[in-house]
Amino acid sequence: MNALAQSTDSAQTGAAILLVEDDPDIAQMFSLGLSFAGHEVEIAADGCHAVDRALSKRFDLVFLDVQLPHIDGLTALEFLRWNGPTRDLPIAMLTNSSDGTQRRRAHSLGILDWLVKSEITPTELARRATAWTSHAQVAIAGKHMH
Secondary structure, rough: OHHHHHHHHHHOOOOOOEEOEEEEHHHHHHHHHHHOOOOOOOOOOHHHHHHHHHHHHOEEEEEEEEOOOOOOOOHHHHHHHHOOHHOOOOEEEHHHHHHHHHHHHHHHHOOEEEEEEHHOOHHHHHHHHHHHHHHHHHHHHHHHHO
C-alpha cells in the first residue's frame, strides 16, 4: 500500500519532459536535476529526433536548444507549432545563444521562456519545470470540470 501511495504521488507531481540537447554532459547535468525533482526525462540529441519523439509521445514540457545537428531548434519549434498534436505543447528554449533575432522568432512562436544554459542551474531549471507543468495540469483539470 505504501509503494502504491508513493507511485501515485510521483505520477501526480512528476512531468514527462523532453530535453533536447546535443552536448551529452550538459544533457546529463540538466536531466539529473529534473529527475531528482521527480520528473521523467527523455533526451533527444538533435532536432529530427526531438520532432519524432514529440509526435510519438505526449510530453508535458520540452526544453529545446537552438543549435542542434540535422534540424536546428527554431526549425523544430516551427514544425511542432504547425502540427496539430504539438501545436500547444509547452516549450522553453534552453540555449547559450544570445541572438536577439532568434529570441524574437522563438517568442513569436509562443515559447514559455528563453533560458540561457550558462545562467541557470539544474535546480532552478527543475523548479521552473515543476511550476510550468503544475500550472498546466491545474488548467487542464479545470477545463475538464466544465
